[in-house]
Amino acid sequence: MYLDAHSSISDFENCLNNMGFLDPKQEQILSIKKPGEGNMNVVLRVRTNIRSFIIKQSRPFVQKYQEITAPIERIDVEYQFYKAITNKTIAPHIPKILAYNAENYLLILEDLGDCxxxxxxxxxxxxxxxxxxxxxxxxxxxxxxxxxxxxxxxxxxxxxxxxxxxxxxxxxxxxxxxxxxxxxxxxxxxxxxxxxxxxxxxxxxxxxxxxxxxxxxxxxxxxxxxxxxxxxxxxxxxxxxxxxxxxxxxxxxxxxxxxxxxxxxxxxxxxxxxxxxxxxxxxxxxxxxxxxxxxxxxxxxxxxxxxxxxxxxxxxxxxxxx
Known part of the structure; x- marks a missing residue:
């Protein structure tokens, strides 16, 4: 399922509930916004009544230049990169992985805030x-x-x-x-x-x-x-x-x-x-x-x-x- 800034809140909630990421009894999405202009992937900041996090999802093309095809599996490389960084010295300098859904090429990361x-x-x-x-x-x-x-x-x-x-x-x-x-x-x-x-x-x-x-x-x-x-x-x-x-x-x-x-x-x-x-x-x-x-x-x-x-x-x- 592809998500973007034009998707409804219910689409996001359905996708994230199916991943087991949201608590459907206590957590509701309040807003979905772009944190900035992404080049390669769809990047969105999701705010709920409890927390804020970043969703990244790849497509079979470059998000900024959609006439250029690109491997959709690249999101898995990003996931593998963050997983490979185990050195405590560098941990404060990269976002934490919150969840990963390979089926939907979707990575959820810690929201670093107003960077x-x-x-x-x-x-x-x-x-x-x-x-x-x-x-x-x-x-x-x-x-x-x-x-x-x-x-x-x-x-x-x-x-x-x-x-x-x-x-x-x-x-x-x-x-x-x-x-x-x-x-x-x-x-x-x-x-x-x-x-x-x-x-x-x-x-x-x-x-x-x-x-x-x-x-x-x-x-x-x-x-x-x-x-x-x-x-x-x-x-x-x-x-x-x-x-x-x-x-x-x-x-x-x-x-x-x-x-x-x-x-x-x-x-x-x-x-x-x-x-x-x-x-x-x-x-x-x-x-x-x-x-x-x-x-x-x-x-x-x-x-x-x-x-x-x-x-x-x-x-x-x-x-x-x-």
Whole structure:
């Protein structure tokens, strides 16, 4: 049964009662609202006369871009991720699982309250050192988790692979970048015609699709980081898989560079992360993530001049090739 913001309260109550989640004698739903705009899944805040909780439900497509098909089983990956995190150090930084219904692809999570995602950092153009350190520490604790078995999540990884390593670099893309910012299309063509660059990107893409031994969040960027009264949460791990630590850390580094317009944060991240990282691979992932966010489909709320984007793209190319 699919639920959304237009479903009736009785539909929600029937579904949740069938799961044994609500107490039908004492608990009634008072309101159903969107806590924010979800990208991949339907996300709703449900308030009852007793409590508040978050419902997430997947569909066979991307919720924000419904013309893009996506594996409906991704909600199970999110469930498995939260289950795999048993380290008490990280427990305060992820929502608790309240219930899971595989039949309806429905996950019920703790309501973290009035959080905001950390996309505001792009406008602030700065990320405080303690904040960055905490995000590195959370990632490292995720990477220490050792699930006995974990889903490959290959179908979603293949979709993500296209959007990270392939589509942004197509010479004949139908996606008009000038509709986003005048001059961006011409800028992108420099890199879309760079065969040496694309060869290195393809190598990293192959590694992304290979099996690894580290539990990854898989989409570790400001849209997945939440903050509330100086406390940080990490959510939305549906892209999670067993891979290489440099992927999560490289993505985080890329967004730190785009926020600050300063490559020095890469060194800070490398030095803070407690385990040894392949510095070259980390730099390549960071460079690819910068490029795909500037000239790919997955655009950010990143207000930068065309000159600043030109500088970022040159920086990204150097990270990938040098």
């Amino acid at each position: 905001k995602d950390m996309s505001y950092l792009y406008n602030d153009r700065t990320i405080a050192t303690p904040q960055l350190h905490q995000l590195i520490d959370i990632a490292s604790e995720i990477h220490k988790s050792t699930p006995v078995a974990y889903p490959e999540n290959m179908e979603l990884r293949l979709l993500n692979h296209q959007h990270i390593f392939v589509l942004p670099f197509l010479k004949d893309s139908e996606f008009s970048l000038d509709a986003i910012q005048e001059g961006l299309q011409e800028l992108a063509l420099i890199y879309r015609n760079d065969d040496a660059l694309k060869k290195e990107i393809a190598k990293v893409g192959e590694q992304y699709l290979s099996a690894g031994n580290t539990l990854l969040h898989g989409d570790y960027y400001p849209g997945s980081w939440m903050t509330k009264e100086n406390h940080t949460y990490v959510i939305d791990p549906e892209f999670s898989f067993m891979g290489f630590a440099e992927f999560d850390i490289g993505v985080m580094a890329a967004h730190s560079v785009m926020i600050t317009m300063n490559i020095d944060c890469l060194e800070t991240i490398q030095n803070r992360y407690p385990s040894k990282l392949n510095r070259s691979l980390l730099a390549q992932v960071a460079g690819i993530e910068i490029m795909r966010r500037l000239i790919g489909l997955a655009q950010l709320p990143l207000k930068r001049s065309i000159h600043e984007k030109k500088l970022l793209l040159k920086m990204a190319r150097a990270l990938i090739l040098d």
